[in-house]
Amino acid sequence: MKLPSADWRTRAGLDALTAVLGVDEARFVGGAVRDTLIGLPVSDVDIATRHAPDGVVALLKAAGIRVVPTGLAHGTVTAVTAGGPVEVTTLRRDVATDGRHAVVAFTGDWQVDASRRDFTMNALYADPASGEIFDYFGGLDDLAAGRVRFIGDARSRIAEDHLRILRFFRFHARFGQDDSIDEEGLAACAERANDLMALSRERIAAELLKLLVARHAVAVMALMIEHDILRAVLPEIDTAAAGRLAALAEMEAAHGIPADAIRRLAVLMPPQAATAVGARLRLSNADRRRLEAATAGPGCEGPQGLAYRFGPQIACDRLLVAGEDPAPALAWTAPALPIGGGTLVAMGMTKGPDVARTLKAVETRWIAEGFPDAARTRAIAAELVAQALGGAIIA
Structure with a gap:
């Protein structure tokens, strides 16, 4: 199978970069390959290479390509091309993991590098010149079926990196078909859900906020709530939250309002929990204020009064979370008080x-x-x- 043509493959400087790294020594990998195969736009391009990190740096410098040692200890450098930055990472194998960090060693074996990745659809490689796809674990079939599947034993993959619990659900919400889910992966995530407590709250928040706006977020969040996936880190999310999220998503769709992660997070919890949740997830100050505001109810001054006092975004959040029509607040320009x-x-x-x-x-x-x-x-x-x-x- 060949990688289809795509805009990102003609980015300025990309051909020169892969030529410098050499035939058979570098391949596109991960999201750029996966998303191109299913026709999605690509923003980030990653290259895997058999060259050692120091060798990559030397090759790029010799070719006049600016290189930034963004993660040299883990084998990653960033090549700055005219078409944008490209991460170049040496093939790796895990030496030791603790669920948060990994100690790696470098290898020249493509399949060994693929085996340390999380899901089969993320372990697809493509030759830069020919476009030939290299698939070591059935990722092509899983991608075609909309099946998010761990590479090897799901529990072992989660033990290596606990964030993979949330990534499993986020990827299913984005790529999965309907409400189906890989049962082995689901069971492993439910069994090891308490491992999330070992992660930084910033990492949890980043994954959760991405998940909440994914295509199948409503169904996937309902599944996570049913299996108590988030209870260890967000006990405020109750069993009724899935229904509230579904109702919110229906209203967003009915009014043509894009899904919003902070608004959707707000509807998952009782109003009095917003301050604690915002602090625990270490959201930005702006997002904390917005989360708290979204749970404050529709107020007594009507939709336009809300929009006047707090602006259209907060008004929209508060009305939608309260189950009320936001249109009067959005299709209106606030006047100025005529006197001073x-x-x-x-x-x-x-x-x-x-x-x-x-x-x-x-x-x-x-x-x-x-x-x-x-x-x-x-x-x-x-x-x-x-x-x-x-x-x-x-x-």
Whole structure:
């Protein structure tokens, strides 16, 4: 079988790079091969080579190709070509693993390198010149069937790298067919789910957020909840979460709103858990604030009031998570409050904190009345100024 033609294969500098590495000494590997075979766009290109890391560096420098030693101890360097960076990694075998890190040795054996990878569909290699595909573990058949399958014994692969539990589900959500899943892999992940506790929360968050927006995220998350995959690290996710996620996904689709990982994470937990979950997963400050906001409910000022106060994204999140229509918030441009503090001063108020408080009250009434025009807003202001001054309404 041959690798189909694809835009990435004509990137500037790629042919020169593979020529420098040499015939039979370098092959494309991993996601670029997998995704090209099923017609998906490719962003990152990886090359595996039999050259030792120092040899790769020497070859590239001699050819005038800039090289960055991004992971030299693990055999990886980055070649900077005119068409973008390309990671070049020496063939490896694992010497020792602890579920988080691996000690590797270098090898010249393609199949040994393939055997240390996670899933069969990720262990496909392609000759840069001829496009010939090299498949050592049935990855082509699994890719065609939409079957995510561990290479060799699933429990051993998970013991080597605990993150493979989450990757198994994420890859199934992206490449799997319907609701089917490799039963051996599922059983191994369920058996070893507590291994996730040994991982950094950043790595867990990165995989989970990617999973939540994958094609079959709803069905796969339901399966993960059913088998308690995430309970060790996210006990806040209850059995009803799968139904809430399904309802959210239906609303997103109905309104033509793209799936969003933070919004979907918000619907998996009770509102009071958002702060703790955001901190535990070490989300960015912006994502933590958004997660907390998404669980705050629809508010009492209506969709447009939400959009005015918090912006369209937060309004959309809060309404969707609450099961309400976000369209009134999205198909609307927020106006500016027609008056300012100077108007209140002109009505008799003294500059200071009372002006700010009264203006805030005017704004609240203005929102409640549906954002009326300037004349009505001045009337609201006059009424509230009069109350503040304890006198008659000011025209």
